[in-house]
Amino acid sequence: MEDAAGRQRKRQRDGDRAPSTEAAAAVTGPSAEAQYLYLPIADALKAPGVRVCLFAAVSDIGAAVRSRGTDFTLTLRIVDQSRASGISVTFFADNTALLPCVRSSGDVISLHNIMIAAHNTELFVKYNKKISSFALFEGKVSTECRPYQYSVNYHGSKHDNEILTQMRTWLAYHPQDHEDIELQLRSIKSDSAFDLICKVLHVHEASNGVWILYVWDGTDTPATEFQMILDTKSAASLPLHLEETPLPREVLCSLPCVGSVLRVFTNSFFKELLHLQKGTYWARFCNITCKQEFGMWKGIMLPICRVRLLSNEDGSVVERLKMFDSRIASKVHRRPMASLPNGSDITDVEYKTAGYSTLMKSLTHGEVVHKFKTLVRVVAVYPCEASDLSDLLAGKHAVRLTLEDPTARIHAYIHRDDGASFFGGFLTVEAATRKMNKLLGIPEPTDMDVGEQASAPKRNPPWIWCCIKSYYLNEDDIWGSRRYRIYATEIRD
Incomplete structure (x- = not known):
């Protein structure tokens, strides 16, 4: 028995011009309504050069770009029951509005009057913008059978709904996404x-x-953990970003401030x-x-x-x-997800009613000098020796903290005139070290076996509230010389 592809090739050789010549598969019934013979992709591949009709699911969505000529082009990959690996379809149009705009992978496309062609031994669907046509349907079984987009020369028939339903049923058991x-x-x-x-x-x-x-x-x-041992070398070399160099400010300002x-x-x-x-x-x-x-x-x-x-x-x-x-829409949920439902109560800030800002919101702030309250983790302190904390308490030099939240990481300084207020008074070095270890997530030593520490070599710094203000060092390069300092913040006992 002659197969469908063979019959189509014969019609073209004989010059058969069925209505719309679509796949030579459009026939006229008693009601003068066009009907279409849709081939499986695998069968269509056996008939290169013959106009065919396809009903298939979209698995990959390309982007509309300008071709080498004056047209715009878009490539989709389509699949069906007969060919799970699919085949690509390249569309051409005078403007992007005439190209298919697929809402979701897994949606269904109907193609009329297209051909299978070959390029470098690879087969693909050839779409002719003058005689080919398409329609797009949602892939969900529960949705209506009307297309959400179709080309101006597309003509469907009521019998298409049956094929669409079959395709949607197949997709329900063979989703294109692996959730x-x-x-x-x-x-x-x-x-x-x-x-x-x-x-x-x-x-x-x-x-x-x-x-x-x-x-x-x-x-x-997710919030990450850090090595328990924090030495001066590792604290000094902890980077603020994974790139070789910071992003240009115009790119940085294009990034979201939450997430x-x-x-x-x-x-x-x-x-x-x-x-x-x-x-x-x-x-x-x-x-x-x-x-x-x-x-x-x-x-x-x-x-x-x-x-x-x-x-x-x-x-x-x-x-x-x-x-x-x-x-x-929720002020609370803008905070770091890992800090919910409540941040740590390790610190106390003077401006309790001040609004919350992410570090990225500060980095992209329109003014180089500003103040804000934030919820962060202290992932490193430099320098980190006890003698350095002693000098800070004595007002001799500053200490640099590396702060992070889900949006960014910055260095913020505790200036020497803020040291005593940050620790809650002129404490002993031992007391200040104990408070700093709280911020870093380093547990206090116990009378238990020292070997217990080896079983938990990581530290997980808590989320803390702190007030920060920015400033700059060089008037000729205010953005490049911007720095941060912690103020109006105290570590609780």
Whole structure:
């Protein structure tokens, strides 16, 4: 028996011009309504050069870019029951509004009058902007069968609903996203592969050829732990960021003030980088991993990692934006997630009613000199010897604290004239050391076996409230010479 693809090739050879010539598969029934013969992708691949119709699910979404000519182009990857690996479809249009705008991976697309072509032995779907047409439908079973976008020359039929329902049913059991390994930044883990849906805010190529992607989803990365032993060398060399050099101020000011911005590193160039460099996109990183470096989270793209660009209307994107809107609507939930429900009561501040600011909000503040109250952790102190605390109490020199919250890390100084008030009076060196250890998360020694400390070699600094004000050292470079100092803050007994 002659298969459908064979019949279509025969019609074209015989010059059969069915209505719309769509796949030579559009036929006219008694009611003069066009009907379409949709092929599985696997069967369509057997008929290169023949016009066919397809109903498939969108697995990967590209970005609209200008072609080498005057058109705009967009590439999607589509799959169905017959070919899980899918095939790419490249669209061309006079402007981006005429290109498909897929809301979510897993949505369904209907394609009329397209052809299978080959380039460098790789097969792809050839879309002709003059005679081809498309329609996009939501992939969820419970939604209506009307398309949410369709090209001007697209004509469907009532029989399409049956095929759409079959495709949606298949998708329900074969989702395009693997939610079982999908994490948010607030729940990332070390040395395990997972999927991450996030907004790519900035892309930077380092001098060593490594690409850094700055990603965000509105949540906070988990608080990390630090080595118990804090010496002067490690405290002095603790970096404020993972990049070689700080971000330019104009880039820094474009980053959100609430929620962590994770730095994701990759040694490999991938095609989606071209899109991510030119604009802000949401994306799904499949098979990404993380590790902790200097107490900061570092994302790493594995060789098997794939990147899927997502529409702002993708269900996962909409869900994350709703969660973030809910978070910033509450003054309490803007605070570090790890500090909730309450911050530590280790410190006392004079300005209790002052509003809360993240460190990033201060870094991006429009004025170089300002004051704010924040909730942070003290991850290091430099210098950190007992004699240095003694000099601070005596008003001889300052001590530098390294503070962090989920948005940034800064150095803040306790000036020599603030030392006594910070510790709550002119204390002995032993008493001041004990208070500083509280801030650093170093437990007090006990009468128990010293070997117990070896079983818990990490420290977890508590969240503390403190008041900070900024200043500058050089009038000719006020932003480059900006510094921070702690004031109106006291460590409680």
